[in-house]
Amino acid sequence: MSEMGPPGDERAPGVPEGDRGVAPAEVQLYDDAPAAGGPGATSGRGSRRRAARQRRRRLVLGIVAAVVVLILAVVAWYEIEAHPRGAPGKTVVLSVHEGESTSSVVSALVDGKVIDSSLAFRIFLFVHGTPLIEPGDYAMRQNSSFASVHQLLAGGPNTYSLAIPAGFTLAEVANRIGTIPGHHPQSFYKDATDGSVTSPWLPAGSTNLEGLVGSGTYLVLPGESNVTLLTQMVAEFNRQAAAAGLTTTSATALGLSPYQVIIAASIVEKEGYVEKNMPDVARVIYNRLAKGTALQMDSTILYSLGQDGGTVTKADLAKDTPYNTYLHTGLTPTPICIPSQTALAAAVSPPPGDWLFFEVVSKDGTEAFSSTFSGQLANEALAQSRGLG
Numbered sequence: 001m002s003e004m005g006p007p008g009d010e011r012a013p014g015v016p017e018g019d020r021g022v023a024p025a026e027v028q029l030y031d032d033a034p035a036a037g038g039p040g041a042t043s044g045r046g047s048r049r050r051a052a053r054q055r056r057r058r059l060v061l062g063i064v065a066a067v068v069v070l071i072l073a074v075v076a077w078y079e080i081e082a083h084p085r086g087a088p089g090k091t092v093v094l095s096v097h098e099g100e101s102t103s104s105v106v107s108a109l110v111d112g113k114v115i116d117s118s119l120a121f122r123i124f125l126f127v128h129g130t131p132l133i134e135p136g137d138y139a140m141r142q143n144s145s146f147a148s149v150h151q152l153l154a155g156g157p158n159t160y161s162l163a164i165p166a167g168f169t170l171a172e173v174a175n176r177i178g179t180i181p182g183h184h185p186q187s188f189y190k191d192a193t194d195g196s197v198t199s200p201w202l203p204a205g206s207t208n209l210e211g212l213v214g215s216g217t218y219l220v221l222p223g224e225s226n227v228t229l230l231t232q233m234v235a236e237f238n239r240q241a242a243a244a245g246l247t248t249t250s251a252t253a254l255g256l257s258p259y260q261v262i263i264a265a266s267i268v269e270k271e272g273y274v275e276k277n278m279p280d281v282a283r284v285i286y287n288r289l290a291k292g293t294a295l296q297m298d299s300t301i302l303y304s305l306g307q308d309g310g311t312v313t314k315a316d317l318a319k320d321t322p323y324n325t326y327l328h329t330g331l332t333p334t335p336i337c338i339p340s341q342t343a344l345a346a347a348v349s350p351p352p353g354d355w356l357f358f359e360v361v362s363k364d365g366t367e368a369f370s371s372t373f374s375g376q377l378a379n380e381a382l383a384q385s386r387g388l389g
Contacts, residue, residue, distance in 0.1 A: 081120035082146040089113065089142030093159055093219055098135045105133055105153070113142045114149060121146055137161065139221045158222045164233070166215040166340035167269050171306065173213065173338075177229070180220050188226045197230040200238065203259050211266045211335020214240050237338075244344035251348075254286065265347035266335035270299035274365040275342045277358070282343075282350040284358055284369065291356075295325040303336040359383055 092112045096105055102125070106118045115121050124146040131150065136157025140149060152158065160180045164173055170192050171185075178185035191197065195207035202212065214236025220229060241262070251258040264285050272278035288295050298312045304323035305316060317326050322333045339347070355369040357376035361383045368379040 078120050078123060081115070081117045082124060084116070084143050084145065086143060088144055091139055091141055091221060093221075094138045094140060096133055096135050096138065096157075100133075100135070102130055102133065109149065114140050114144050115146065121149075124150065137219060139219075160220045162218045162220050162229075164213070164215050164218065164338070166343065167308075167337050168215070169303065169308070169337050170208075170210045170213070172308070177220075177226070182223070183220070183226070188230075191226040192230055196227050197234055199234050201241070201259050201262060203257070206334075208334055209234065211262055211338055213237050213338060215338050215340055240341040241344055244341050245348045246344055254348075260331055261347050262339065262344070263331045263335045265339035265343040266337045267295070267297055267299060267332070268346050269337055269339045269343040270303075271297055271358075272343065272346070273360065273367070275340075277365065277367045278343050278346040279349075279351050280353065280355060280369050281358060281367070282346040283353045284355050285347075286350055287354065287356055289330065292329060293356075294327070294329050295331075297325050300325045300332050300336055303332075360388055361386065363388065 092114060094108055094112060106121055109115045110118050128150060131154035133153050134156045137159035138152055138157055139159040140152050162176065170189060174185040174189040177183045177188045192209045193207060197209065199209060199212040213233035216236055218229065218232060246258055246261060248258055251261045254261065264282060267285060268278050268282045272281040285295060300323045301312050301316050302310060304321040320327055322328065325332065354371040356371055358367045358369045359376060359379040361368045361379055370376050370379060
């Protein structure tokens with residue numbers, strides 16, 4: 001019989017007793033990270049590189065998207081500035097002076113509300129070229145497109161300065177208007193005499209604006225009509241007449257109508273030469289009217305001849321026209337020129353005096369006044385002695 005050990009003694013048969021002890025249980029601990037150099041290490045580094053690449057890619061895409069949005073925003077802003085919504089606004093006149101810089105012109109465009117952004121317009125000029133901007137006046141509309149402003153500047157001044165001096169007749173005004181492109185002397189004169197524009201000073205039945213347009217400088221805008229320009233001129237004359245004190249009341253105090261005072265002022269303008277003479281010339285005119293004697297003013301005859309200045313001949317003195325104040329007493333039918341505000345004031349408020357004659361006795365235009373014919377002869381002799389006869 002084979003020996004059996006005590007109960008529970010499970011010895012493997014054939015194993016020596018000394019070699020049959022109980023082996024302890026083995027517990028293995030696993031680290032999640034793969035051992036260095038193992039296959040798992042390579043896989044972990046690749047994952048981290050992929051993640052880093054993805055992060056860089058997202059960053060680059062984000063930057064690109066932001067740049068694209070910024071570019072689109074800039075383009076949209078530029079297009080809005082270059083092509084403003086809404087209709088163009090009122091007309092403004094930009095004056096460009098000799099030697100003025102482009103930067104100054106652009107600033108003036110912004111100040112005049114022709115454009116809104118100087119920066120956007122500079123970009124436009126960089127892309128499309130900066131035109132040579134000539135000195136002069138440019139009429140343009142507020143809220144204009146960059147292209148239209150560029151075209152106007154490149155085309156040169158389109159607004160003309162019209163200087164109308166006191167002493168001009170309507171015919172002379174018309175001739176000066178005729179030097180402006182698009183305007184003709186004949187059509188302007190017709191509009192000034194056919195009732196197209198009226199004046200509050202005109203007597204009933206009259207349509208002739210002779211002497212009723214104001215002296216001064218006017219800006220003639222592109223396409224501006226004769227009627228528009230005449231309306232401005234009449235308004236300027238009305239302003240000057242009011243400043244000179246011309247009213248129905250002031251004219252009545254002189255025994256005249258306002259229109260007659262204007263006629264007298266136009267003769268004062270031509271006969272007075274310089275401002276300091278004008279009040280006394282007005283007094284001479286009124287004194288002669290009061291006496292019922294002829295005015296005998298050369299300027300009225302020259303007007304009927306279409307002349308501004310010059311010598312009146314015996315043949316001229318003999319011509320029987322309503323403007324021959326040697327043959328006819330009283331005032332002329334119409335004014336003979338544009339009276340200045342000074343001449344108007346002189347005619348409205350002449351100084352007291354009994355003068356009936358005057359003569360230029362100095363090369364600076366100074367006139368000497370006398371109340372007798374003998375005094376006039378003495379003044380004429382004085383003028384001749386000074387080479388003025």
